[in-house]
Amino acid sequence: MSDRWYSKAVIYCLDVDTYVDSDGDGVGDFRGLIGRLDYLVRLGVTCLWLNPIHPTPDRDDGYDVTDFYAVDPRYGTLGDFAELLHQAGNRGIRVIIDLVVNHTSDQHPWFQSARSSPDSPYRDWYVWSAEAPPDRHQGMVFPGEQDETWSYDRTAKAWYYHRFYRFQPDLNVANPRVREEIKKITAFWLQLGVSGFRIDAAPFIIELTEPGNPNSPKDFEFLTELRQHVQWRRADAVLLAEANVEPDGLVDYFSDGGGSSNRLHMLFDFMLNGRLMLALARRDPEPIIEALRDTPALPSGASWATFLRNHDEIDLSRLTAEQRNEVFEEFGPDEEMRLYGRGIRRRLAPMLGNDRRRLELAYSLQFTLRGTPVLRYGEEIGMGEDLSLPGREAIRTPMQWSYLPNGGFSSAEVEQLVRPVIADGEFGYEKLNVTAQRHDPGSLLGWFERMIRTLREAPEVGAGSCTYVDVLAPPGVLVHRADDASGAMLFLHNLGTDRVTVDLQSLAGDAEFPNDVFADQEYDPVGKLDALELAGYGYRWIRLHRSPAG
Ligand code: NOJ
Numbered sequence: 001m002s003d004r005w006y007s008k009a010v011i012y013c014l015d016v017d018t019y020v021d022s023d024g025d026g027v028g029d030f031r032g033l034i035g036r037l038d039y040l041v042r043l044g045v046t047c048l049w050l051n052p053i054h055p056t057p058d059r060d061d062g063y064d065v066t067d068f069y070a071v072d073p074r075y076g077t078l079g080d081f082a083e084l085l086h087q088a089g090n091r092g093i094r095v096i097i098d099l100v101v102n103h104t105s106d107q108h109p110w111f112q113s114a115r116s117s118p119d120s121p122y123r124d125w126y127v128w129s130a131e132a133p134p135d136r137h138q139g140m141v142f143p144g145e146q147d148e149t150w151s152y153d154r155t156a157k158a159w160y161y162h163r164f165y166r167f168q169p170d171l172n173v174a175n176p177r178v179r180e181e182i183k184k185i186t187a188f189w190l191q192l193g194v195s196g197f198r199i200d201a202a203p204f205i206i207e208l209t210e211p212g213n214p215n216s217p218k219d220f221e222f223l224t225e226l227r228q229h230v231q232w233r234r235a236d237a238v239l240l241a242e243a244n245v246e247p248d249g250l251v252d253y254f255s256d257g258g259g260s261s262n263r264l265h266m267l268f269d270f271m272l273n274g275r276l277m278l279a280l281a282r283r284d285p286e287p288i289i290e291a292l293r294d295t296p297a298l299p300s301g302a303s304w305a306t307f308l309r310n311h312d313e314i315d316l317s318r319l320t321a322e323q324r325n326e327v328f329e330e331f332g333p334d335e336e337m338r339l340y341g342r343g344i345r346r347r348l349a350p351m352l353g354n355d356r357r358r359l360e361l362a363y364s365l366q367f368t369l370r371g372t373p374v375l376r377y378g379e380e381i382g383m384g385e386d387l388s389l390p391g392r393e394a395i396r397t398p399m400q401w402s403y404l405p406n407g408g409f410s411s412a413e414v415e416q417l418v419r420p421v422i423a424d425g426e427f428g429y430e431k432l433n434v435t436a437q438r439h440d441p442g443s444l445l446g447w448f449e450r451m452i453r454t455l456r457e458a459p460e461v462g463a464g465s466c467t468y469v470d471v472l473a474p475p476g477v478l479v480h481r482a483d484d485a486s487g488a489m490l491f492l493h494n495l496g497t498d499r500v501t502v503d504l505q506s507l508a509g510d511a512e513f514p515n516d517v518f519a520d521q522e523y524d525p526v527g528k529l530d531a532l533e534l535a536g537y538g539y540r541w542i543r544l545h546r547s548p549a550g
Contacts, residue, residue, distance in 0.1 A: 066108045
Protein backbone atom coordinates (compact mmCIF):
# COMPACT_ATOMS: atom_id res chain seq x y z
CA MET A 1 0.00 0.00 0.00
CA SER A 2 1.31 3.42 -0.92
CA ASP A 3 2.30 5.63 1.99
CA ARG A 4 2.68 8.73 -0.11
CA TRP A 5 0.49 11.26 1.62
CA TYR A 6 -0.30 13.20 -1.52
CA SER A 7 -2.08 10.31 -3.20
CA LYS A 8 -4.53 10.07 -0.31
CA ALA A 9 -4.95 13.76 0.33
CA VAL A 10 -7.98 15.98 -0.03
CA ILE A 11 -6.56 19.32 -1.14
CA TYR A 12 -8.48 22.54 -0.52
CA CYS A 13 -7.46 25.62 -2.43
CA LEU A 14 -8.05 29.11 -1.12
CA ASP A 15 -6.93 32.65 -1.51
CA VAL A 16 -6.15 34.11 1.92
CA ASP A 17 -7.48 37.54 0.93
CA THR A 18 -11.02 36.32 0.29
CA TYR A 19 -11.33 33.68 3.03
CA VAL A 20 -11.73 35.31 6.47
CA ASP A 21 -10.79 38.78 7.64
CA SER A 22 -9.95 38.75 11.37
CA ASP A 23 -9.02 42.42 11.86
CA GLY A 24 -11.78 44.20 9.96
CA ASP A 25 -9.62 45.83 7.27
CA GLY A 26 -11.60 44.21 4.47
CA VAL A 27 -8.86 41.75 3.47
CA GLY A 28 -8.68 38.12 4.58
CA ASP A 29 -5.66 37.16 6.69
CA PHE A 30 -3.73 34.31 8.29
CA ARG A 31 -5.31 34.76 11.71
CA GLY A 32 -8.74 34.50 10.16
CA LEU A 33 -7.71 31.33 8.38
CA ILE A 34 -6.33 29.85 11.62
CA GLY A 35 -9.77 30.40 13.14
CA ARG A 36 -11.36 28.28 10.40
CA LEU A 37 -8.98 25.33 10.51
CA ASP A 38 -11.47 23.33 12.58
CA TYR A 39 -14.07 23.92 9.88
CA LEU A 40 -11.62 22.48 7.38
CA VAL A 41 -10.85 19.48 9.61
CA ARG A 42 -14.54 18.71 9.87
CA LEU A 43 -14.89 18.97 6.10
CA GLY A 44 -12.16 16.35 5.77
CA VAL A 45 -9.44 18.52 4.22
CA THR A 46 -5.92 17.16 4.69
CA CYS A 47 -3.91 19.69 2.70
CA LEU A 48 -4.34 23.39 2.01
CA TRP A 49 -3.07 24.97 -1.18
CA LEU A 50 -2.72 28.70 -0.68
CA ASN A 51 -2.77 30.96 -3.73
CA PRO A 52 0.22 33.37 -3.68
CA ILE A 53 0.89 34.85 -0.24
CA HIS A 54 3.74 37.21 -1.12
CA PRO A 55 3.93 41.02 -1.34
CA THR A 56 2.47 42.09 -4.65
CA PRO A 57 1.06 45.09 -6.53
CA ASP A 58 -1.86 42.67 -7.02
CA ARG A 59 -2.43 43.22 -10.69
CA ASP A 60 -2.86 39.46 -11.24
CA ASP A 61 -4.33 38.43 -7.90
CA GLY A 62 -0.90 37.92 -6.34
CA TYR A 63 0.66 36.07 -9.29
CA ASP A 64 2.90 39.13 -9.68
CA VAL A 65 5.37 38.84 -6.82
CA THR A 66 7.74 41.55 -5.54
CA ASP A 67 9.42 39.55 -2.76
CA PHE A 68 9.60 35.76 -2.63
CA TYR A 69 10.91 35.72 0.94
CA ALA A 70 8.08 37.60 2.62
CA VAL A 71 4.32 37.53 3.07
CA ASP A 72 1.83 40.13 1.91
CA PRO A 73 1.56 42.47 4.93
CA ARG A 74 -2.22 42.62 4.40
CA TYR A 75 -2.31 38.91 5.36
CA GLY A 76 -0.26 39.33 8.54
CA THR A 77 3.37 38.75 9.42
CA LEU A 78 5.73 35.90 8.71
CA GLY A 79 5.15 35.02 12.37
CA ASP A 80 1.41 34.66 11.68
CA PHE A 81 2.21 32.43 8.74
CA ALA A 82 4.48 30.22 10.87
CA GLU A 83 1.66 30.02 13.43
CA LEU A 84 -0.74 28.96 10.68
CA LEU A 85 1.66 26.15 9.71
CA HIS A 86 1.89 25.06 13.32
CA GLN A 87 -1.86 25.16 13.96
CA ALA A 88 -2.62 23.37 10.71
CA GLY A 89 0.01 20.72 11.49
CA ASN A 90 -1.52 20.18 14.93
CA ARG A 91 -4.74 19.27 13.19
CA GLY A 92 -3.12 17.00 10.63
CA ILE A 93 -3.43 19.51 7.81
CA ARG A 94 -0.46 20.13 5.54
CA VAL A 95 0.06 23.40 3.70
CA ILE A 96 1.43 23.88 0.21
CA ILE A 97 1.95 27.28 -1.38
CA ASP A 98 2.07 28.62 -4.90
CA LEU A 99 5.57 28.84 -6.34
CA VAL A 100 5.33 31.56 -8.99
CA VAL A 101 8.80 31.67 -10.50
CA ASN A 102 8.16 31.80 -14.21
CA HIS A 103 8.09 35.55 -13.79
CA THR A 104 8.20 38.33 -11.23
CA SER A 105 6.25 41.55 -10.96
CA ASP A 106 7.84 44.35 -12.98
CA GLN A 107 8.04 46.12 -9.60
CA HIS A 108 10.34 43.42 -8.18
CA PRO A 109 13.72 44.94 -7.23
CA TRP A 110 15.42 42.39 -9.50
CA PHE A 111 13.58 43.71 -12.54
CA GLN A 112 13.96 47.32 -11.49
CA SER A 113 17.70 46.76 -11.30
CA ALA A 114 17.81 44.70 -14.50
CA ARG A 115 16.11 47.36 -16.59
CA SER A 116 18.24 50.17 -15.14
CA SER A 117 21.48 49.17 -16.84
CA PRO A 118 23.00 46.48 -19.08
CA ASP A 119 25.62 46.15 -16.35
CA SER A 120 23.13 45.35 -13.60
CA PRO A 121 23.91 42.05 -11.87
CA TYR A 122 20.25 41.19 -12.49
CA ARG A 123 20.20 42.08 -16.20
CA ASP A 124 20.46 38.47 -17.35
CA TRP A 125 17.95 37.27 -14.78
CA TYR A 126 15.37 38.26 -17.39
CA VAL A 127 15.00 37.54 -21.10
CA TRP A 128 15.94 40.42 -23.42
CA SER A 129 16.16 41.15 -27.10
CA ALA A 130 17.79 44.20 -28.67
CA GLU A 131 15.52 43.98 -31.73
CA ALA A 132 11.74 43.60 -31.87
CA PRO A 133 11.22 39.81 -32.01
CA PRO A 134 9.10 38.91 -35.06
CA ASP A 135 7.04 36.42 -33.00
CA ARG A 136 6.09 39.00 -30.38
CA HIS A 137 2.38 38.77 -31.16
CA GLN A 138 2.30 35.01 -30.64
CA GLY A 139 1.81 32.77 -27.60
CA MET A 140 -0.34 35.11 -25.48
CA VAL A 141 -2.04 33.39 -22.54
CA PHE A 142 -4.65 36.09 -22.02
CA PRO A 143 -5.92 37.05 -25.47
CA GLY A 144 -8.00 40.20 -25.28
CA GLU A 145 -6.12 41.41 -22.19
CA GLN A 146 -2.65 40.93 -23.62
CA ASP A 147 -1.59 41.61 -27.22
CA GLU A 148 2.09 40.67 -27.17
CA THR A 149 4.64 38.50 -25.38
CA TRP A 150 7.57 40.89 -25.86
CA SER A 151 7.35 44.52 -24.76
CA TYR A 152 9.77 47.37 -25.23
CA ASP A 153 11.15 48.87 -22.03
CA ARG A 154 12.27 52.46 -22.53
CA THR A 155 14.54 52.47 -19.50
CA ALA A 156 16.29 49.27 -20.56
CA LYS A 157 16.18 50.29 -24.23
CA ALA A 158 15.45 46.66 -25.03
CA TRP A 159 12.59 44.24 -25.46
CA TYR A 160 11.77 41.88 -22.59
CA TYR A 161 9.83 38.64 -22.71
CA HIS A 162 6.62 38.08 -20.74
CA ARG A 163 4.55 34.97 -21.37
CA PHE A 164 1.74 36.50 -19.32
CA TYR A 165 0.83 40.16 -18.76
CA ARG A 166 3.41 42.84 -19.64
CA PHE A 167 3.86 43.59 -15.93
CA GLN A 168 5.11 40.00 -15.42
CA PRO A 169 8.60 39.78 -16.99
CA ASP A 170 9.80 36.18 -17.35
CA LEU A 171 12.79 35.05 -15.33
CA ASN A 172 15.63 33.55 -17.35
CA VAL A 173 15.86 29.97 -16.11
CA ALA A 174 18.82 29.31 -18.41
CA ASN A 175 20.82 31.45 -16.00
CA PRO A 176 22.39 29.25 -13.28
CA ARG A 177 22.00 32.05 -10.72
CA VAL A 178 18.25 32.16 -11.34
CA ARG A 179 18.07 28.39 -10.90
CA GLU A 180 19.96 28.67 -7.62
CA GLU A 181 17.67 31.44 -6.44
CA ILE A 182 14.55 29.40 -7.21
CA LYS A 183 15.98 26.53 -5.18
CA LYS A 184 16.79 28.91 -2.36
CA ILE A 185 13.18 30.16 -2.37
CA THR A 186 11.85 26.60 -2.07
CA ALA A 187 14.36 25.84 0.70
CA PHE A 188 13.26 28.90 2.66
CA TRP A 189 9.58 27.92 2.73
CA LEU A 190 10.33 24.24 3.35
CA GLN A 191 12.45 25.30 6.30
CA LEU A 192 9.47 27.18 7.62
CA GLY A 193 7.33 24.07 7.36
CA VAL A 194 5.37 23.98 4.11
CA SER A 195 4.79 20.51 2.64
CA GLY A 196 5.47 21.51 -0.93
CA PHE A 197 4.49 23.73 -3.79
CA ARG A 198 1.93 24.23 -6.48
CA ILE A 199 4.19 25.20 -9.33
CA ASP A 200 2.69 27.92 -11.46
CA ALA A 201 3.06 27.70 -15.24
CA ALA A 202 5.56 24.81 -15.26
CA PRO A 203 5.93 24.53 -19.07
CA PHE A 204 6.89 28.19 -19.28
CA ILE A 205 9.38 28.05 -16.42
CA ILE A 206 11.47 25.52 -18.31
CA GLU A 207 11.15 27.31 -21.66
CA LEU A 208 14.55 28.43 -22.99
CA THR A 209 13.10 31.41 -24.79
CA GLU A 210 14.78 32.42 -28.05
CA PRO A 211 13.61 35.68 -29.63
CA GLY A 212 11.91 34.87 -32.93
CA ASN A 213 11.34 31.21 -32.08
CA PRO A 214 7.73 30.63 -30.95
CA ASN A 215 8.62 26.98 -30.25
CA SER A 216 11.65 27.51 -28.06
CA PRO A 217 13.13 24.34 -26.51
CA LYS A 218 12.39 23.24 -22.96
CA ASP A 219 14.88 22.24 -20.30
CA PHE A 220 13.22 19.40 -18.40
CA GLU A 221 16.45 18.81 -16.52
CA PHE A 222 15.60 21.80 -14.37
CA LEU A 223 12.62 19.86 -13.02
CA THR A 224 14.90 16.95 -12.13
CA GLU A 225 17.29 19.35 -10.39
CA LEU A 226 14.48 21.03 -8.49
CA ARG A 227 13.02 17.70 -7.38
CA GLN A 228 16.39 16.52 -6.07
CA HIS A 229 16.89 19.71 -4.19
CA VAL A 230 13.42 19.80 -2.66
CA GLN A 231 13.45 16.13 -1.71
CA TRP A 232 16.83 16.48 -0.05
CA ARG A 233 15.62 19.40 2.04
CA ARG A 234 12.34 17.75 2.98
CA ALA A 235 11.82 14.14 2.04
CA ASP A 236 8.03 14.18 1.98
CA ALA A 237 7.62 17.51 0.17
CA VAL A 238 5.48 17.43 -2.93
CA LEU A 239 5.68 19.26 -6.24
CA LEU A 240 2.25 19.71 -7.84
CA ALA A 241 2.38 21.54 -11.12
CA GLU A 242 0.16 23.33 -13.52
CA ALA A 243 1.05 22.02 -16.98
CA ASN A 244 -1.81 22.11 -19.42
CA VAL A 245 -0.07 20.28 -22.28
CA GLU A 246 -0.89 17.62 -24.89
CA PRO A 247 -1.02 14.02 -23.59
CA ASP A 248 2.13 12.95 -25.46
CA GLY A 249 4.15 15.63 -23.67
CA LEU A 250 2.92 14.87 -20.17
CA VAL A 251 5.22 12.08 -19.02
CA ASP A 252 8.34 14.25 -19.40
CA TYR A 253 7.05 16.41 -16.55
CA PHE A 254 6.96 13.42 -14.21
CA SER A 255 10.12 11.59 -15.15
CA ASP A 256 13.23 11.52 -17.32
CA GLY A 257 12.09 8.13 -18.60
CA GLY A 258 13.80 5.98 -16.02
CA GLY A 259 10.54 4.29 -14.91
CA SER A 260 9.81 6.09 -11.69
CA SER A 261 8.91 9.70 -11.08
CA ASN A 262 12.00 11.83 -10.51
CA ARG A 263 10.60 15.20 -11.56
CA LEU A 264 7.17 16.40 -10.48
CA HIS A 265 5.04 14.26 -8.18
CA MET A 266 1.71 15.51 -9.43
CA LEU A 267 0.13 17.38 -12.30
CA PHE A 268 -3.32 18.87 -12.47
CA ASP A 269 -5.44 16.73 -14.73
CA PHE A 270 -6.50 19.34 -17.28
CA MET A 271 -7.23 16.64 -19.82
CA LEU A 272 -9.79 14.98 -17.55
CA ASN A 273 -11.21 18.35 -16.50
CA GLY A 274 -12.17 19.31 -20.06
CA ARG A 275 -13.56 15.84 -20.80
CA LEU A 276 -15.56 15.82 -17.57
CA MET A 277 -17.16 19.11 -18.57
CA LEU A 278 -17.99 17.70 -22.00
CA ALA A 279 -19.41 14.50 -20.46
CA LEU A 280 -21.58 16.47 -18.03
CA ALA A 281 -22.78 18.76 -20.83
CA ARG A 282 -23.67 15.79 -23.06
CA ARG A 283 -24.97 13.62 -20.22
CA ASP A 284 -22.79 10.93 -21.74
CA PRO A 285 -19.71 9.32 -20.11
CA GLU A 286 -17.87 8.65 -23.38
CA PRO A 287 -15.47 11.65 -23.08
CA ILE A 288 -14.44 10.45 -19.59
CA ILE A 289 -13.86 6.94 -20.90
CA GLU A 290 -11.71 8.39 -23.69
CA ALA A 291 -9.70 10.42 -21.17
CA LEU A 292 -9.08 7.33 -19.04
CA ARG A 293 -8.05 5.39 -22.14
CA ASP A 294 -6.00 8.04 -23.94
CA THR A 295 -3.86 9.40 -21.11
CA PRO A 296 -0.42 7.82 -20.96
CA ALA A 297 0.40 5.52 -18.02
CA LEU A 298 2.24 7.38 -15.29
CA PRO A 299 5.65 6.44 -13.92
CA SER A 300 5.50 4.94 -10.44
CA GLY A 301 5.12 7.49 -7.67
CA ALA A 302 3.42 9.99 -10.00
CA SER A 303 -0.18 11.08 -9.50
CA TRP A 304 -2.90 13.23 -10.97
CA ALA A 305 -4.63 16.03 -9.12
CA THR A 306 -8.24 16.20 -10.27
CA PHE A 307 -10.41 19.28 -10.11
CA LEU A 308 -13.67 20.65 -11.40
CA ARG A 309 -13.10 24.31 -10.57
CA ASN A 310 -10.02 26.31 -9.74
CA HIS A 311 -9.28 30.03 -9.43
CA ASP A 312 -9.03 30.46 -13.21
CA GLU A 313 -11.53 30.05 -16.02
CA ILE A 314 -12.48 26.49 -16.99
CA ASP A 315 -10.04 25.92 -19.82
CA LEU A 316 -11.65 24.10 -22.73
CA SER A 317 -8.78 24.64 -25.14
CA ARG A 318 -7.96 20.92 -25.37
CA LEU A 319 -11.44 20.17 -26.77
CA THR A 320 -12.26 20.53 -30.47
CA ALA A 321 -14.07 23.74 -31.48
CA GLU A 322 -17.28 21.75 -31.85
CA GLN A 323 -16.94 20.12 -28.42
CA ARG A 324 -16.09 23.46 -26.86
CA ASN A 325 -19.26 24.95 -28.31
CA GLU A 326 -21.33 22.13 -26.84
CA VAL A 327 -19.94 22.95 -23.39
CA PHE A 328 -20.40 26.69 -23.95
CA GLU A 329 -24.02 26.21 -24.95
CA GLU A 330 -24.81 24.10 -21.91
CA PHE A 331 -22.74 25.83 -19.22
CA GLY A 332 -21.80 29.27 -20.52
CA PRO A 333 -24.64 30.31 -22.82
CA ASP A 334 -24.04 34.06 -22.46
CA GLU A 335 -20.99 35.77 -23.88
CA GLU A 336 -20.26 37.41 -20.50
CA MET A 337 -19.81 33.91 -18.97
CA ARG A 338 -16.94 33.13 -21.35
CA LEU A 339 -13.33 34.21 -21.26
CA TYR A 340 -10.36 34.29 -23.65
CA GLY A 341 -12.42 32.45 -26.28
CA ARG A 342 -11.56 29.18 -24.56
CA GLY A 343 -13.06 29.17 -21.10
CA ILE A 344 -15.93 29.71 -18.70
CA ARG A 345 -15.68 32.09 -15.77
CA ARG A 346 -18.34 30.50 -13.59
CA ARG A 347 -18.54 28.37 -10.47
CA LEU A 348 -19.95 24.87 -10.75
CA ALA A 349 -23.28 25.32 -8.92
CA PRO A 350 -24.68 27.98 -11.27
CA MET A 351 -23.23 26.12 -14.27
CA LEU A 352 -25.28 23.08 -13.30
CA GLY A 353 -28.42 25.18 -12.74
CA ASN A 354 -27.98 24.77 -8.98
CA ASP A 355 -29.39 21.27 -9.42
CA ARG A 356 -28.36 19.45 -6.27
CA ARG A 357 -28.51 15.98 -7.87
CA ARG A 358 -26.26 17.02 -10.72
CA LEU A 359 -23.82 18.76 -8.38
CA GLU A 360 -23.47 15.64 -6.25
CA LEU A 361 -22.99 13.57 -9.38
CA ALA A 362 -20.24 15.87 -10.64
CA TYR A 363 -18.36 15.92 -7.34
CA SER A 364 -18.83 12.19 -6.81
CA LEU A 365 -17.21 11.67 -10.21
CA GLN A 366 -14.31 13.99 -9.42
CA PHE A 367 -13.58 12.43 -6.04
CA THR A 368 -13.72 8.81 -7.26
CA LEU A 369 -11.84 9.13 -10.54
CA ARG A 370 -8.05 8.81 -10.65
CA GLY A 371 -5.80 10.95 -8.53
CA THR A 372 -6.07 13.35 -5.63
CA PRO A 373 -9.12 15.62 -5.45
CA VAL A 374 -8.59 19.37 -5.24
CA LEU A 375 -11.55 21.44 -4.06
CA ARG A 376 -11.80 25.21 -4.50
CA TYR A 377 -13.08 27.10 -1.44
CA GLY A 378 -16.79 27.83 -1.52
CA GLU A 379 -17.60 24.92 -3.81
CA GLU A 380 -18.51 22.85 -0.75
CA ILE A 381 -21.48 25.14 -0.13
CA GLY A 382 -22.26 25.67 -3.83
CA MET A 383 -21.27 29.33 -4.13
CA GLY A 384 -22.03 31.30 -7.27
CA GLU A 385 -20.13 33.84 -9.34
CA ASP A 386 -20.43 37.60 -9.81
CA LEU A 387 -20.36 38.30 -13.52
CA SER A 388 -20.32 42.05 -12.94
CA LEU A 389 -16.68 41.69 -11.85
CA PRO A 390 -14.01 41.71 -14.56
CA GLY A 391 -12.45 38.51 -15.95
CA ARG A 392 -11.55 35.82 -13.47
CA GLU A 393 -12.53 37.95 -10.48
CA ALA A 394 -16.10 36.71 -11.06
CA ILE A 395 -15.17 33.44 -9.31
CA ARG A 396 -12.94 34.97 -6.63
CA THR A 397 -15.55 36.52 -4.34
CA PRO A 398 -15.24 36.22 -0.53
CA MET A 399 -16.25 33.06 1.30
CA GLN A 400 -19.82 33.16 2.60
CA TRP A 401 -19.73 32.15 6.24
CA SER A 402 -22.95 33.39 7.81
CA TYR A 403 -25.95 35.74 7.80
CA LEU A 404 -23.83 38.55 9.25
CA PRO A 405 -23.04 41.61 7.11
CA ASN A 406 -20.60 40.75 4.29
CA GLY A 407 -21.54 37.11 4.80
CA GLY A 408 -19.39 37.02 7.95
CA PHE A 409 -16.27 37.38 5.79
CA SER A 410 -15.33 40.78 7.24
CA SER A 411 -16.68 43.43 9.58
CA ALA A 412 -15.34 46.22 7.33
CA GLU A 413 -17.54 48.65 5.42
CA VAL A 414 -18.65 47.26 2.08
CA GLU A 415 -16.48 49.77 0.15
CA GLN A 416 -13.39 48.57 1.99
CA LEU A 417 -13.74 44.90 0.99
CA VAL A 418 -11.04 43.40 -1.17
CA ARG A 419 -13.87 42.22 -3.43
CA PRO A 420 -17.65 42.42 -2.99
CA VAL A 421 -19.45 39.51 -1.36
CA ILE A 422 -22.26 38.01 -3.43
CA ALA A 423 -25.29 39.54 -1.74
CA ASP A 424 -28.28 39.03 -4.01
CA GLY A 425 -30.33 36.24 -5.49
CA GLU A 426 -30.21 32.51 -4.83
CA PHE A 427 -26.40 32.61 -4.38
CA GLY A 428 -26.43 35.66 -2.08
CA TYR A 429 -24.99 35.16 1.39
CA GLU A 430 -28.34 35.57 3.11
CA LYS A 431 -29.52 32.41 1.38
CA LEU A 432 -26.28 30.57 0.96
CA ASN A 433 -23.71 30.39 3.73
CA VAL A 434 -21.89 27.94 6.00
CA THR A 435 -24.06 28.62 9.07
CA ALA A 436 -27.28 27.98 7.15
CA GLN A 437 -25.91 24.70 5.82
CA ARG A 438 -24.61 23.70 9.25
CA HIS A 439 -28.20 23.80 10.51
CA ASP A 440 -29.50 21.75 7.61
CA PRO A 441 -28.55 18.07 7.81
CA GLY A 442 -29.40 17.66 4.14
CA SER A 443 -27.15 20.51 3.00
CA LEU A 444 -24.46 20.30 0.34
CA LEU A 445 -21.86 21.00 3.03
CA GLY A 446 -23.12 18.01 5.06
CA TRP A 447 -23.01 15.92 1.89
CA PHE A 448 -19.38 16.89 1.26
CA GLU A 449 -18.45 15.95 4.83
CA ARG A 450 -20.08 12.51 4.52
CA MET A 451 -18.65 11.95 1.08
CA ILE A 452 -15.08 12.78 2.13
CA ARG A 453 -15.43 10.68 5.30
CA THR A 454 -16.46 7.72 3.16
CA LEU A 455 -13.56 8.32 0.83
CA ARG A 456 -11.17 8.13 3.78
CA GLU A 457 -12.31 4.53 4.30
CA ALA A 458 -11.46 3.69 0.69
CA PRO A 459 -7.71 4.12 0.39
CA GLU A 460 -7.68 2.43 -3.02
CA VAL A 461 -9.28 5.56 -4.46
CA GLY A 462 -6.50 7.93 -5.42
CA ALA A 463 -3.65 5.70 -4.31
CA GLY A 464 -4.72 2.64 -6.33
CA SER A 465 -5.49 2.06 -9.99
CA CYS A 466 -8.56 3.65 -11.56
CA THR A 467 -10.04 1.74 -14.49
CA TYR A 468 -13.06 1.97 -16.70
CA VAL A 469 -15.14 -1.23 -16.47
CA ASP A 470 -16.04 -2.15 -20.02
CA VAL A 471 -19.51 -3.70 -19.63
CA LEU A 472 -22.76 -3.28 -21.49
CA ALA A 473 -24.28 -0.42 -19.48
CA PRO A 474 -27.36 1.69 -20.25
CA PRO A 475 -26.64 4.96 -22.08
CA GLY A 476 -25.42 7.67 -19.74
CA VAL A 477 -23.86 5.27 -17.23
CA LEU A 478 -20.17 5.17 -16.34
CA VAL A 479 -18.85 2.15 -14.45
CA HIS A 480 -15.34 2.39 -13.06
CA ARG A 481 -13.38 0.83 -10.25
CA ALA A 482 -10.47 1.49 -7.94
CA ASP A 483 -8.13 -1.28 -6.81
CA ASP A 484 -5.05 -1.76 -4.73
CA ALA A 485 -3.80 -4.23 -2.16
CA SER A 486 -6.20 -2.78 0.42
CA GLY A 487 -9.30 -3.69 -1.56
CA ALA A 488 -11.60 -2.81 -4.45
CA MET A 489 -14.38 -0.29 -4.96
CA LEU A 490 -16.87 -0.17 -7.80
CA PHE A 491 -18.53 3.08 -8.88
CA LEU A 492 -21.68 3.67 -10.92
CA HIS A 493 -22.57 7.15 -12.15
CA ASN A 494 -25.58 7.99 -14.25
CA LEU A 495 -24.88 11.16 -16.22
CA GLY A 496 -28.30 10.91 -17.84
CA THR A 497 -31.74 11.77 -16.47
CA ASP A 498 -33.52 8.39 -16.85
CA ARG A 499 -33.74 5.81 -14.10
CA VAL A 500 -31.88 2.70 -15.27
CA THR A 501 -30.93 -0.79 -14.15
CA VAL A 502 -27.35 -1.96 -14.53
CA ASP A 503 -26.31 -5.61 -14.69
CA LEU A 504 -22.82 -6.13 -13.29
CA GLN A 505 -23.07 -9.78 -12.33
CA SER A 506 -19.93 -10.47 -14.38
CA LEU A 507 -18.07 -8.78 -11.52
CA ALA A 508 -19.69 -10.85 -8.77
CA GLY A 509 -16.81 -13.35 -8.68
CA ASP A 510 -14.61 -10.49 -7.53
CA ALA A 511 -16.84 -9.51 -4.63
CA GLU A 512 -17.02 -10.81 -1.06
CA PHE A 513 -20.02 -9.03 0.38
CA PRO A 514 -20.68 -6.20 -2.05
CA ASN A 515 -22.55 -3.33 -0.46
CA ASP A 516 -23.31 0.34 -0.99
CA VAL A 517 -21.10 2.58 1.11
CA PHE A 518 -22.32 5.84 -0.40
CA ALA A 519 -25.08 6.70 -2.84
CA ASP A 520 -27.43 9.48 -3.88
CA GLN A 521 -30.32 7.64 -2.18
CA GLU A 522 -31.27 4.36 -0.50
CA TYR A 523 -31.25 1.55 -3.04
CA ASP A 524 -32.22 -2.11 -2.68
CA PRO A 525 -29.30 -4.20 -1.47
CA VAL A 526 -26.60 -4.88 -4.04
CA GLY A 527 -27.26 -8.65 -4.01
CA LYS A 528 -25.52 -10.44 -6.87
CA LEU A 529 -24.83 -7.17 -8.72
CA ASP A 530 -27.25 -8.29 -11.42
CA ALA A 531 -29.96 -5.64 -11.11
CA LEU A 532 -28.49 -2.41 -9.76
CA GLU A 533 -31.00 0.43 -9.85
CA LEU A 534 -29.67 3.88 -10.56
CA ALA A 535 -31.71 7.09 -10.53
CA GLY A 536 -31.27 9.86 -13.08
CA TYR A 537 -28.04 11.67 -12.05
CA GLY A 538 -27.66 8.90 -9.45
CA TYR A 539 -24.41 7.37 -8.21
CA ARG A 540 -23.46 4.37 -6.09
CA TRP A 541 -20.15 3.54 -4.44
CA ILE A 542 -20.03 -0.22 -3.91
CA ARG A 543 -17.37 -1.91 -1.86
CA LEU A 544 -16.43 -5.18 -3.57
CA HIS A 545 -13.91 -6.43 -1.05
CA ARG A 546 -11.51 -5.15 1.57
CA SER A 547 -8.33 -6.79 2.75
CA PRO A 548 -8.31 -7.25 6.55
CA ALA A 549 -4.66 -6.20 6.51
CA GLY A 550 -4.90 -3.22 4.15
C1 NOJ B 1 -1.46 30.57 -13.82
C2 NOJ B 1 -2.35 30.98 -12.69
O1 NOJ B 1 -3.23 29.93 -12.39
C3 NOJ B 1 -3.07 32.24 -13.12
O2 NOJ B 1 -4.05 32.60 -12.18
C4 NOJ B 1 -2.06 33.33 -13.34
O3 NOJ B 1 -2.71 34.48 -13.85
C5 NOJ B 1 -0.98 32.89 -14.32
N1 NOJ B 1 -0.46 31.59 -14.05
C6 NOJ B 1 0.19 33.86 -14.30
O4 NOJ B 1 0.92 33.67 -13.12
